[in-house]
Amino acid sequence: MANKQHNHNDSNKELQPLLVLGPPFMFPTFEAQNLHNYRFLNAFSSQIPLHQFLAEQSVDPSSIQAILCSPRQKISADAIRLLPSLSLIVTTSNGTRHIDLAECSYRGIQVASIPGDRLAVDVADMTVGLLIDVMWNISAADRHLRKRGPSKPCNLSSGSKLEGKRVGIVGLGKIGREVAKRLEAFGCRIMYNSRNQKPFVSYPFYSNVVELAGNSDVLVLSCSLNEQTRHIVKREVMLALGKEGVIVNIGRGDLIDEKELVRCLMEGEIKGAGLDVFENEPNVPKELFPLDNVVLSPHAASLTSHRIYDVCERVAECLEAFFSSKLPEYPGLG
């Protein structure tokens, strides 16, 4: 055993160690592509504390300069303090809430995230998919058909066409605009709310989300989460949207008051919802599970295989730039 470990260390002693937490969704591909570039320390699958994991791998914590991670696993101040040479954390997400940014700031550790600019198309596709699913009960009908067998009719409410429907988009950024473009081809009427009215945009602007909801059949949430937008969709907005209204949320779970959303869905204050995000992922309110007028998705709106290669490329570039600007430091292992 000891021999094996020694050999393992020998062959790896020239590879830069990279601590991996999460893991990021594209990790299997990234690992396969970079086996000769990094010694991957896959701490995400370990049940033991980090310092123990590193000890078992015979890795000196001070040899670790970079972490690759995803929101699946938190990076606490304690973990950061364990690694005195840590200078870079790369996360494959847009958000950085899972990282103790205060500690990073204190230590001068760079935090690099993948901006969401290239995922607008996939997210917009999913938004339309969720909307049609809610309008036609596609997931519910498929589920019932497979469970109850072919001959039993399912008494789901009948479908509803998109033509003529008024769609209120909250947040007309890249994603909002791709959604608008797609829904226009279905004959929807687009209107929007955002922090400021956009010049050169012909869709009607509403400065107030309650008013937007009151004039919409469908509400799409595609804005970023910040202090002003947290719970931007509260009960008042849902009541304004009304009993025939549908909400699609592909932004962030916290954009909606989830408790109120569940209540409104159960009581029929809104007709249905397509939800890709939740306040406390991966936990989803269990009251939603028996409902047929809700389509639930595991934060998958941007996760197409096309995206793997894109993200792998950008992470590789980021790490390469980082390591090539430093002198190699290999504390003695043997």
Add this chain to the structure above:
Amino acid sequence: MRSIGVLLVAQVIPYLEQELDKRYKLFRAYDQPQTAQVLSQHASSIRAVVGNSNAGADAELIEALPKLEIVSSFSVGVDRIDLDRCKEKGIRVTNTPDVLTDEVADLAIGLMLALLRRICECDRYVRSGKWKKGDYKLTTKFSGKTVGIIGLGRIGQAIAKRAEGFNCPICYYSRTQKRDSNYKYYPSVVELASNCDILVVACPLTEETHHIINREVINALGPKGYLINIGRGKHVDEAELVPALLEGRLGGAGLDVFENEPTVPEELFGLENVVLLPHVGSGTIETRTAMADLVLGNLDAHFLGNPLLTPLV
């Protein structure tokens, strides 16, 4: 008009049945025994038949109704009506086109997205609690995929328009090339299938289009290809489709119709690369009311000597 006999050969929405009952002398014949009974007593007073996508007027029925003048179908598809026989005898035939173009086109795109992005599977994944243990796997991007449409009628064109919003290149097959269309034309379904990522059936069911999706087409579509059927079950050779899906020779299928509805091949129930729906394609209240009004409007027009609203024959 209350003395005019109308034979209703299929269950329709209450609104239509009630209106027919109000305006005409309505006879109901939903199954063989009922039909035989009605025919034996009232055949000579029946001047109109109202059917739907599952029951119409075949040669036998037409022969049994010597006074039949018009068949008004509560559907777009008229494959249950013997059109040739009607033509021969000067019997008018009407259907209900246009009322469900948007609905069916929406559903076609919805099926494509549900299939490629695995939306039904994602929903199952969350409801089963599996998300707590790990993320769902990556799915296939939809935007930019080439969409091949069989039949570029109203529904085919509506599907094309929507797919273009996703930057999908469009190509098509139809009996004859459409002069005023900019989409790429292929002179055979196999060629179309070989050159697209997603193939959608949007043509009427006729003798020529029966099993238009056969083994050759399925193989041409291939392990990375997807089939969407919002037409009729009999457009697809189901006996070839099912093994192709089970063996991975076809990438996936989104199906709203089946050869022997309401029966759905149970072998498909365990597959994640299929979306199965119980013929919901015409199922909106707004649509069905509009369809009913067309049936009533056509019958009224005929018996008042006015031009028919939506004649086929």
